[in-house]
Amino acid sequence: MGSLFDRLQSLDRQWIYLLLSIVLIAALIVGKMxxxxxxxxxxxxxxxxxxxxxxxDGDKIILVGTTFSFNTIGESGNQARAILRHLMLTKKRFAVxxxxxxxxxxxxIITTKLAKEYGLEYGKDWIYFGYQLGTLAFFKSFPQDIPGxxxxxxxxxxxITDFEIMKxxxxxxxxxMHIEITASASVFDWLQVVQPTTxxxxxxxxxxxxxxxxxAYPYLDSKQMVGMLPGLKGAADYEQLVEERExxxxxxxxxxxxxxxxxxxxxxxxxHLMFAQGAAHVLIIIFIILGNVGYFLARRRPRSKEAMDE
Amino acid sequence: xxxxxxxxTVNSTPYFFLAVAASTVVFLAVMALLHRTxxxxxxxxxIVLTFAAGLFYFLEYMLPVHTLKGGHEGNFLTPYVxxxxxxxxxxxxxxxxLGIISLTIVHGRRLLRRVAGxxxxxxxxxxxxxxxxxxxxxxxxxxxxxxxxxxxxxxYDSLFTGLLMNLDSAMFALLAFYIASAAYRAFRVRTVEAxxxxxxxxxxxxxxxxxxxxxxxxxxxxxxGWAYLRIENAALWILKWLNMPGQRAVGIGVAIGALAMAMxxxxxxxRGTFFxxxx
Amino acid sequence: MNNETTESPKPAPVGGESRLWSVLMLGLLTALxxxxxxxxxxxxxxxPEGARYRQWQTLLGVIVTLGIFSxxxxxxxxxxxxxxxFIGLATGFSAVFLWFNFVEPKWFVPMMPKTLIHKTQYxxxxxxxxxLFFALLVGLLFFSVYVxxxxxMNRLILGVIMGFFAGLGLQMFIGLIGPQITSSFKPPVTxxxxxxxxxxxxxxxxxxxxxxxxHWYLHPFAIVFIVVLVCTLAYFxxxxxxxxxxxxxPANAGRYFLxxxxxxxxxxxxxxxxxxxxxxxxxxxASVQGWWHALVK
Numbered sequence: 001m002g003s004l005f006d007r008l009q010s011l012d013r014q015w016i017y018l019l020l021s022i023v024l025i026a027a028l029i030v031g032k033m034x035x036x037x038x039x040x041x042x043x044x045x046x047x048x049x050x051x052x053x054x055x056x057d058g059d060k061i062i063l064v065g066t067t068f069s070f071n072t073i074g075e076s077g078n079q080a081r082a083i084l085r086h087l088m089l090t091k092k093r094f095a096v097x098x099x100x101x102x103x104x105x106x107x108x109i110i111t112t113k114l115a116k117e118y119g120l121e122y123g124k125d126w127i128y129f130g131y132q133l134g135t136l137a138f139f140k141s142f143p144q145d146i147p148g149x150x151x152x153x154x155x156x157x158x159x160i161t162d163f164e165i166m167k168x169x170x171x172x173x174x175x176x177m178h179i180e181i182t183a184s185a186s187v188f189d190w191l192q193v194v195q196p197t198t199x200x201x202x203x204x205x206x207x208x209x210x211x212x213x214x215x216a217y218p219y220l221d222s223k224q225m226v227g228m229l230p231g232l233k234g235a236a237d238y239e240q241l242v243e244e245r246e247x248x249x250x251x252x253x254x255x256x257x258x259x260x261x262x263x264x265x266x267x268x269x270x271x272h273l274m275f276a277q278g279a280a281h282v283l284i285i286i287f288i289i290l291g292n293v294g295y296f297l298a299r300r301r302p303r304s305k306e307a308m309d310e
Numbered sequence: 311x312x313x314x315x316x317x318x319t320v321n322s323t324p325y326f327f328l329a330v331a332a333s334t335v336v337f338l339a340v341m342a343l344l345h346r347t348x349x350x351x352x353x354x355x356x357i358v359l360t361f362a363a364g365l366f367y368f369l370e371y372m373l374p375v376h377t378l379k380g381g382h383e384g385n386f387l388t389p390y391v392x393x394x395x396x397x398x399x400x401x402x403x404x405x406x407x408l409g410i411i412s413l414t415i416v417h418g419r420r421l422l423r424r425v426a427g428x429x430x431x432x433x434x435x436x437x438x439x440x441x442x443x444x445x446x447x448x449x450x451x452x453x454x455x456x457x458x459x460x461x462x463x464x465x466y467d468s469l470f471t472g473l474l475m476n477l478d479s480a481m482f483a484l485l486a487f488y489i490a491s492a493a494y495r496a497f498r499v500r501t502v503e504a505x506x507x508x509x510x511x512x513x514x515x516x517x518x519x520x521x522x523x524x525x526x527x528x529x530x531x532x533x534x535g536w537a538y539l540r541i542e543n544a545a546l547w548i549l550k551w552l553n554m555p556g557q558r559a560v561g562i563g564v565a566i567g568a569l570a571m572a573m574x575x576x577x578x579x580x581r582g583t584f585f586x587x588x589x
Numbered sequence: 590m591n592n593e594t595t596e597s598p599k600p601a602p603v604g605g606e607s608r609l610w611s612v613l614m615l616g617l618l619t620a621l622x623x624x625x626x627x628x629x630x631x632x633x634x635x636x637p638e639g640a641r642y643r644q645w646q647t648l649l650g651v652i653v654t655l656g657i658f659s660x661x662x663x664x665x666x667x668x669x670x671x672x673x674x675f676i677g678l679a680t681g682f683s684a685v686f687l688w689f690n691f692v693e694p695k696w697f698v699p700m701m702p703k704t705l706i707h708k709t710q711y712x713x714x715x716x717x718x719x720x721l722f723f724a725l726l727v728g729l730l731f732f733s734v735y736v737x738x739x740x741x742m743n744r745l746i747l748g749v750i751m752g753f754f755a756g757l758g759l760q761m762f763i764g765l766i767g768p769q770i771t772s773s774f775k776p777p778v779t780x781x782x783x784x785x786x787x788x789x790x791x792x793x794x795x796x797x798x799x800x801x802x803x804h805w806y807l808h809p810f811a812i813v814f815i816v817v818l819v820c821t822l823a824y825f826x827x828x829x830x831x832x833x834x835x836x837x838x839p840a841n842a843g844r845y846f847l848x849x850x851x852x853x854x855x856x857x858x859x860x861x862x863x864x865x866x867x868x869x870x871x872x873x874x875a876s877v878q879g880w881w882h883a884l885v886k
Contacts, residue, residue, distance in 0.1 A: 013491040018659045020490045024870050034520050037542050040550075071476040071482040074868025075861070101686060102475070133691055136757070138394035144382040192764040210861025214854045217554040218561060220773035230857065232864045233518040255614050260875075262643065263867065265479075267875050278519030280486075280863045287494035287510055292508075295498050321717035329719035329748025337726045341742065352741050360748040364756030366766045371760040397724055398753050400696050401746070403687055403748055404728030410680055411732075430673040433615060437674045449689045461626050464642070468625055472649035473618075474682060477675040479869055480657035486866035489859055506845055507852040514856025535795060549853055555814045556850030558769055559821035559843075565766045572758030575751050 005294040016287065023283050024276050031275030035240060042237035045179070045205045045227025046086070052176045052203075059168055060176035062087060062094040065186070066107030067134075069100060070265055072183040072209050078235035078263075078270035079207040080110050080119045080181045085257055086242045088118040088125075089249060093165055095127045097150075099134030099186055106264050108154065117257045122155065123163035130154020132184060139193040143172035143202075172198050177226070179205035180189060185212075191224055207234065231275055235270035357578040364576035366394060410438075441469055512546055517545020614670045621649060644883075647876045655874055696721055773818060775811040782806050817846045 021305055054060045064083065066074035087094045097112050098104035108128055120126055129150045132138055146169060147161050160166045168174060168238045172194065180187040187206050195202050203226045206216055210231030219225045246252055260267040317324045319565075344355065370387040378384050417431035444466040501506045516522025526541040537543055574580050626644045660668040676782055698706070702717035730746040733739035781804075782797050796810040824843030829836050 011494070013495065014662055016488045016491050016494055020866075021790055021870070023873065024867060028867070028874055037523050039542065039546055069478065070471075071865065072868075073479075074871070075499040075864045077868075101690065107582070131413070131690065133695075135399055137392040137399075140391050140395070141389075143715045145380075161615065181480055188765065192761045196767075198765040208660075210859075210864055213857045213861070214549065214553055215548055215557050215561070218558040218769055221550070221554055221558075222768045224768050231861050232867075254740070259723075262647075265872050267871050273864070273871065274519065276867050277860065277863060278521045280867070281515045281519045281859070282521050283489055284493050284859055284863075285515060287490060287496050288508065291494045291497060292499050293335060313644040321702045321704070321715070323702055324702045326705060326717055326719050330722050333719070333722055334726065337723070341730075345739070345741075349741075352745070356741075356745050356748045359745065360752035360755075363749045363752030366757035367753065368759060377767060379682065394753075396695055397721075398750065399691065400721070401728045402750065403692060404731050406687060406733075408731055410684065413676070413680060427669065429612070429615075430669050433670055434673040434677040436615070437628040437677025438681045441678050442684060445681060445685030446688075449685065461630070464626055464629050465622060468646065468649060469678060470621060470682065472625075472646045473653060473674065474678040476650035476653045477657065477671060477678070479865070479872075480654040481675065483654075483869035484660065485832055486862040489862050493859075496637035503845060503848040506848040507855065509759060510849045510852030511856040511859070515859055518860060531653045538795065545856075548849065551810045551813050552817060552846065552849045552854035555773075555818040556821050556846050556853075558773060559818050559825065560847070560850070562769060563822065565762055569758050572755040576755035576758075578748070582645075 004251075005297045009294040009298060020280065020283060023279050027279040028273075028277035031272060033269065033271045034236070034274050034278075036233065036236045036271065036274060038237040038240055039233070041228040041230060042234050042241065043227075044220070045207075045229060046238060046241045048087055048177060048203060048205060048226040049083075049092065049179075050090065054094065054176050056091055056093070058093070058176075060093075060119060060174055061165065061169055062092055062144055063175050063178040064094055064096045064107070065178065065180040065190075066096060066098045066103045066110075066183065067100045067180060067182040067186045068106070069102040069183065070106075073106070073265045074273060075209050075231050075235060075270075076181050076183055076207065077106065077110070077264060077266040079238065080107065080230065080272070081114070081180055081258075081266065082235050082238040082242055082270065083181065083205075083207065083229075084111055084114050084143070085118075086238070086245070088114055088120055088257075089242065089246060089252060091125070092210050093125055095128035095129050095169075097132055097154075099132055099138070099189075100181075100182075100184070101131045103182075104131035104154065109261060109264055110266070112155075113261060114257050115260075118252070123153075127160065127163055127165050128154045129160070134189065136193065139189050143194050143197055146170060146172070146174075172202060173203065177203040177205060179207065181207040181229075182213075183209045187225075191219065195224065206228075228297060232270050232273055236274045239269055239271055276299060360578055361576065366390075368576075394574045419467065437469075440465075441474075444469060488587075510552070513548060514545050596730075614667060618674070621645075621652075625649075647879070648785075651873055651876050654869060696724060775808065775814055777808055777812045777815065779806050779808065780804055821846050821850075 049062070052058075052060070052062055054062045064080075064087070066076075068080075084094075084096075086092075091244070098107055108130070111126065111128065115122065115126060115285060122128075132142075132150065132151065138149065145221045147159075147166060153160050153163065154190055178190055178194075180190060187204065190202075190204055195204060201224075204224065205227050206219070206225045207229040208216060208231070210233070213228070213230030213234075216225065216228050216230070220228055229235055258269050260293055313324065317328055319325055344352065344456050347355075366387065370391060371384065373480065375383045375384040375385055375388075376390065382388070397426065413434070417434050419425075420428050420431040421435070444462055448462050448466040497504075498507065499508050516525065522541045522545075529540050531537045531540065538547060570581075625642075628645055629642050633735075656667050656671045659665055699716045699718045700721040701715045703715040706715045727746060732743045733742040782799075796808050798807045798809065799805070800807055820839045820843035821845070823836055823839035824847060826836065826840070
C-alpha cells in the first residue's frame with residue numbers, strides 16, 4: 001500500500017491530463033440531458049424577466065448584452081440561448097447589443113436564428129444595436145439618449161428611430177432591465193456608471209462564467225443585481241425553467257429552438273454538458289482526496305519506521 | 311481659388327495642412343522650452359496637470375445637476391464628458407503601438423541574431439503582417455473585382471475565426487488541465503485554514519452537479535430543517551451567508567484601498583512613480 | 590598526464606530541431622490557407638455558413654486545438670510555433686479592430702477635411718477638426734520612454750492619464766460600493782418579516798423565525814453575516830497591530846472565514862475552467878463525428 005501511494009504521489013502530470021481527457025470525452029459521448037435542481041439566483045432572474053413590463057402591451061424593453069467571445073461559448077453561449085428563448089417565448093420586446101465585437105456577432109447569430117424559429121419580426125419585436133464602444137463616453141451618454149448614442153441598427157443599418165420597437169424608447173427609463181451575459185467585468189460599468197444615475201434603479205441581471213460567480217453574490221444581496229446565472233450550472237437551471245414555462249405555450253413545439261449553431265461552436269444544451277461537468281468535478285475531488293491521503297501516509301511512514309527501528 | 315483663400319477656408323485641404331503644421335511646430339516648441347527648464351519645474355508641471363486632469367471628472371460628478379438643453383440632466387461640465395473621454399482614449403490608443411513596438415524589438419532581435427527559436431519569431435511577424443494586411447484590406451472596402459474581394463474575405467475570416475478564435479479557446483481550455491494537476495499535486499491540507507478551504511470547495515463543487523445532489527437526495531426536503539443539509543442547499547447557503555460577507559469585506563477593503571491610491575495619485579503624493587532621483 | 594578536460598556532450602540546440610518543425614508547420618498552414626481559398630473559389634459572395642467553407646474552418650480549428658493541447662505531453666516546437674502565431678494574430682487584430690471601430694470613425698474621419706477624403710466612402714463625414722491632431726502629438730509622448738533624456742515627457746503624460754482615471758475613482762467607489770455598505774446593515778431582530786424569497790427546496794425560511802407569539806422576528810443568518818463581515822474586515826485593518834488587544838481574535842476568525850470565501854472561489858473557478866475545456870472538447874468531438882458521418886455516407 002505504501003509503495004502504491006508513493007507511486008501515486010510521484011505520478012507524472014501527463015497521466016492526470018490523460019485521465020481527465022478520457023473522462024470528459026466519455027461523458028460527452030455517452031452523457032444524457034440532466035434535470036438540474038434549480039438554484040435561487042437563476043430563479044430570481046427568471047422571475048424578474050417574467051415580471052418585466054416589456055411585453056407587447058408594455059412600454060419598456062429589455063436590453064441584452066452579449067459581451068463574450070468564442071472561448072467561453074460553452075457557458076455564455078448557452079446562457080444567451082436560454083435567456084433569448086425565454087424572452088421570445090414570453091414575447092418580451094428586447095434589444096441585443098455588445099461592447100465586445102465578437103460577442104456582438106455571436107449575439108446577432110443566435111438571436112437571428114431563434115427569432116426565425118419563434119416567428120419574431122425584426123424592428124417590431126426585437127432590434128439589434130450591434131457593437132458599441134464600451135468607453136466611459138458611451139456609458140455616460142447612452143442612458144441620457146439611446147437613439148442619439150446608438151444611431152443606426154446593426155442589421156439593416158437604418159436609424160433606430162425608424163423601427164417600431166424604438167418609437168417609445170428614448171432614455172434608460174424606457175429600459176426595464178439590462179441582462180449582461182459576459183465573461184469579463186463589463187457588468188461593473190453598468191453598476192458603477194449607469195445604474196446610480198437611474199431612478200428607479202435600473203434592474204441588472206448577470207449571466208457570468210463560473211470563475212466570476214462567487215464574487216457576484218454581494219451584488220445580489222444588495223439588490224444591485226436582480227438575478228444571476230453562474231456559469232454552465234446557471235445556464236442549465238435557466239433552460240430547465242424555460243422548458244417548464246414552455247408547457248404554458250402549447251403552440252410552441254417544446255425544445256424546437258435548441259438546435260446547434262456550429263458556426264459559433266454552440267452544439268448541445270447546458271443540461272447535456274452538465275453531465276460532463278459532474279464527471280469532471282467528481283474526478284477533481286478524487287484527485288484531491290487521493291493526493292492528500294498519499295501525502296498523509298507519506299508523512300506518517302518515516303516516523304513509524306523510526307519507531308520500529310527503536 | 312487662390313492659395314490665400316484656400317489657406318483661410320476652413321475644412322479645405324491647404325487649411326488643414328497649415329493648421330497641422332502650425333500645431334506641430336507650436337507643440338514641439340513648447341516641449342523644447344519645457345525640456346530646458348529645471349527638473350523642479352517639470353515636476354510641478356506634472357503635479358499641476360495631473361491634478362487638473364482629475365479635477366474634471368471629480369467636479370463633473372460632485373457639482374449639482376440641473377436640466378440642460380435637450381432635457382438631459384447635468385452641470386456645465388457634462389457636455390464635455392464625451393469629447394474629453396474620447397480624447398483620453400485617442401491618447402491611450404498609442405500605448406497599443408508601444409506594445410507592438412516592444413514585441414517587434416524583441417522578436418526582431420531574435421530574428422536578426424538567429425538565436426534558438428528564431429523561426430517562431432518569423433512566424434509571429436508573418437501572422438502579424440497577414441492579419442494587418444487582410445484586416446485592413448477587407449474592412450476598408452473599395453476593392454477590385456468581387457472575386458478578389460471574396461478571396462480576401464475568406465483569408466481574413468480564416469485567420470480570425472479559423473485560427474485566432476480557436477487558438478484563443480484552446481489556450482483557455484488548457485487551464486482546466488492545470489487545475490486538475492494542481493488539485494492532485496499541490497492541494498495539501500496541512501493546516502486548519504487549508505482544511506476549511508477544501509471543505510467549502512468540495513461542498514460547492516458537489517452542490518452544482520447531479521452526482522452531489524444524488525448523494526444527499528435521501529435527506530427529506532419537506533417539512534424539516536434537515537433540508538439545509540442537502541448538498542445543493544448547503545452549497546447555496548455557504549455562497550450566500552459565508553462567502554458573500556467575506557467577498558463584501560474584501561471588496562470594500564479593496565475599494566477603499568483603490569480610492570486611497572487614486573487620491574494619492576491625483577494629489578501626486580506617490581513618490582517614485584513620476585519623479586526621478588534628480589528631483 | 591591527460592590534460593584534456595572531458596567535456597559532456599552539448600545538448601542539441603532547440604533551434605536546430607524546431608527549424609524543421611517550424612518550416613513544416615508554416616508550410617502546412619500556408620497550404621491549408623491556399624487549399625481553403627481554392628476550395629471556395631467559386632463563391633460569388635462570401636458565405637460563412639456554406640457547408641464546404643465550414644468544413645474547412647472546422648479542420649483548421651481541430652488542427653490548432655490539438656496542436657495547442659500537445660503542450661500537455663511536453664514542451665514541443667508545434668506548440669511554440671502556434672503560440673507565436675497566436676500572439677501575432679492577436680496583436681494584428683487589436684490594431685485592426687481599434688482602427689476601424691474607434692480611431693477611424695471618431696478621430697481620423699472627423700479630423701480630415703472633406704476635400705482630402707472625397708474619393709472615399711467617408712467624404713461626407715469629414716469635418717476638418719484639425720485640433721484632434723493634438724491627440725497624436727500628445728500620444729507620441731509615450732514613445733519618449735525609449736529616449737532616457739526625454740523620459741520626463743513620458744512621466745508627464747502618464748501622470749495626466751492617471752489623474753483622469755483617479756478623478757473617476759470617487760464616482761466608481763460611490764456607485765459600486767455605496768449600496769454594498771448600506772445593505773450590510775442587516776438587523777438580527779426586526780419587528781416585521783422582510784419577506785425574502787425562500788430558496789427552492791427549503792421547507793421554510795430559516796432566516797425569518799418568529800419569536801414566540803410576538804411581532805418580533807429573529808434572523809440568525811443576519812447574525813452569521815455580521816460576524817463574518819466584521820471579522821473579515823478586522824483581518825484587513827492594518828492601522829492597529831493585529832497580534833494583541835481586542836482585534837486579535839476577530840482578525841484570526843476573519844482569516845478562517847476568508848478561507849471559506851477562497852474555497853468558494855476555488856469551487857466556482859474549477860467549474861468555470863472545466864466548462865471551457867468541455868466546450869472545446871465538444872467542438873472536437875462534434876467535428877470528428879461530422880467527418881465520420883460524411884465518410885460513412
